[in-house]
Amino acid sequence: MEESKLSFIKLITSPSSPPNSFPILFLLTFAAFLLAAFLLFHRRRRVYLLDFSCFKPPGHCRVPFASFEEHGRLILGDDLGLFMLRVLEKSGLGEETALPVLAHYIEPVPVPTLAGSRDEAELVIFSAVDDVLRKTGVDPTEIDILIINCNSFFPMPSLTAMVVNRYKLRSTVKSFNLSGMGCSCGPISVGLAKDLFQANPSAGLALIVSTEIITSPAWYKGRERSMLVSNCLFRMGGAAVLLSSPTSHRRSLPHPKYELLHVLRTHTGAHDSSYRCLYQVEDSDGNLGISLSKQVMEFSAVALKLHLTRLGLLVLPWDEKLRFLASYFFPKNKKLAGTASYVPQFRRAFEHFCVHAGGKAVVDGVKRSLGLTEQEVEASRMALHRFGNTSSSSVWYELGYTEAKGRVRKKDRIWQLGLGSGFKCNSAVWRSLRDVKGNEEGGAWSDCIDRYPVPLAP
Numbered sequence: 001m002e003e004s005k006l007s008f009i010k011l012i013t014s015p016s017s018p019p020n021s022f023p024i025l026f027l028l029t030f031a032a033f034l035l036a037a038f039l040l041f042h043r044r045r046r047v048y049l050l051d052f053s054c055f056k057p058p059g060h061c062r063v064p065f066a067s068f069e070e071h072g073r074l075i076l077g078d079d080l081g082l083f084m085l086r087v088l089e090k091s092g093l094g095e096e097t098a099l100p101v102l103a104h105y106i107e108p109v110p111v112p113t114l115a116g117s118r119d120e121a122e123l124v125i126f127s128a129v130d131d132v133l134r135k136t137g138v139d140p141t142e143i144d145i146l147i148i149n150c151n152s153f154f155p156m157p158s159l160t161a162m163v164v165n166r167y168k169l170r171s172t173v174k175s176f177n178l179s180g181m182g183c184s185c186g187p188i189s190v191g192l193a194k195d196l197f198q199a200n201p202s203a204g205l206a207l208i209v210s211t212e213i214i215t216s217p218a219w220y221k222g223r224e225r226s227m228l229v230s231n232c233l234f235r236m237g238g239a240a241v242l243l244s245s246p247t248s249h250r251r252s253l254p255h256p257k258y259e260l261l262h263v264l265r266t267h268t269g270a271h272d273s274s275y276r277c278l279y280q281v282e283d284s285d286g287n288l289g290i291s292l293s294k295q296v297m298e299f300s301a302v303a304l305k306l307h308l309t310r311l312g313l314l315v316l317p318w319d320e321k322l323r324f325l326a327s328y329f330f331p332k333n334k335k336l337a338g339t340a341s342y343v344p345q346f347r348r349a350f351e352h353f354c355v356h357a358g359g360k361a362v363v364d365g366v367k368r369s370l371g372l373t374e375q376e377v378e379a380s381r382m383a384l385h386r387f388g389n390t391s392s393s394s395v396w397y398e399l400g401y402t403e404a405k406g407r408v409r410k411k412d413r414i415w416q417l418g419l420g421s422g423f424k425c426n427s428a429v430w431r432s433l434r435d436v437k438g439n440e441e442g443g444a445w446s447d448c449i450d451r452y453p454v455p456l457a458p
């Protein structure tokens, strides 16, 4: 026994035996495994948009100008009632936008209750989610990721828990509730879903809901003009969006409509005035509301400029990038050195523009900054007219409009641009994977698209 052991040791250590290649082979295999794992985990996972649905408010929630004015006069007096009418007439909103039940009461105005906020949230969110599940045939238990962004209403349990409970989502669902992030949060949710897909290779389906619930501290009951302006602009709205990653394509899902190309975020909140230009505060009587500074457009222009410089480098064709850089470093007017005087032609990078419908001045401002045509901002103006400022969901109503008009062709590129408190400027860029059928039955635009575009007051 002892001898055989010795002879074995001799055999493997003898100089005449071939060199022991086991450790080298082991190391090589291990390195190859590490490399494969690294490539697998760092491979960019594609993200697709299966479909989306926008909430269509019920007729009884409609707010014609005359009712809004009368309501304002009865509650706040003639002066403020007329002020609100003046804002409304300049706002770009039409006669069919909607407010929740609470906002239709005349004195004594009921205080917004948690139950009332929940009712509105359930109506908006469940209607949109029901519709997108119906359209895609997705079984709710297949959903791996759930993200809801809602600026002003964040109950406990959260809005995501409300959806988990209603649709009986799996116990392993990864749910995230984003609040207080304003109107530019739509692309933030898309970006979060993209990162979660990347970090969880087995996750195949993500449901995103973007909404603002008006029966909440967002609805202002005081007399401060800068806070009453938001009551004039914000309206009921919400969108449910189903995203998928290649993992899920084994299942019998519909062919996706769009592929996500880019998500880009710009935050200028480090500057105090930019941070405060859209600000939730209490007035001198303790009424909570959102104060809109008259300087919003100035701060929005600064954030937009920074954002476009970064976005341009991602999306513009090379010659357009070079022209832009040349104007930055070698401007015709030497005083402009270090600032780009050339406005890049973003229409060379996108076929469709969905600019946040924050108010007429917001759409005008972006149109001017980018040198866009009236037709290029048509979706924004019409979404503002028909549905009002629906916060983070406005960019989805705009894509819905473009689809309902039958304008989306295979390979078209779509730019969703969110602008909002922070101050933030965020983009999501999509490429369409097929011609998108026009007006769909039951969709938010289904019963009115033929009347649009409508002429607007100057």
Ligand SMILES: CC(C)(COP(=O)(O)OP(=O)(O)OC[C@H]1O[C@@H](n2cnc3c(N)ncnc32)[C@H](O)[C@@H]1OP(=O)(O)O)[C@@H](O)C(=O)NCCC(=O)NCCSC(=O)CC(=O)O
Pocket: 083, 086, 087, 090, 091, 092, 181, 182, 183, 184, 225, 226, 227, 229, 233, 278, 292, 293, 294, 295, 296, 357, 358, 359, 360, 361, 362, 389, 391, 419, 420, 421
């Ligand atoms: C409010 C407007 C519709 C008003 O239109 P015009 O500017 O063309 O008209 P105008 O100047 O005659 O204004 C009409 C009346 O409103 C008053 N007014 C206007 N803006 C005001 C403000 N911020 N605070 C107090 N009063 C205001 C004017 O003084 C005037 O009063 P008088 O008649 O008494 O002289 C527009 O300026 C607009 O669209 N602004 C942008 C709104 C905005 O900030 N949207 C972003 C929302 S937040 C968002 O979407 C994102 C987020 O929350 O994250």
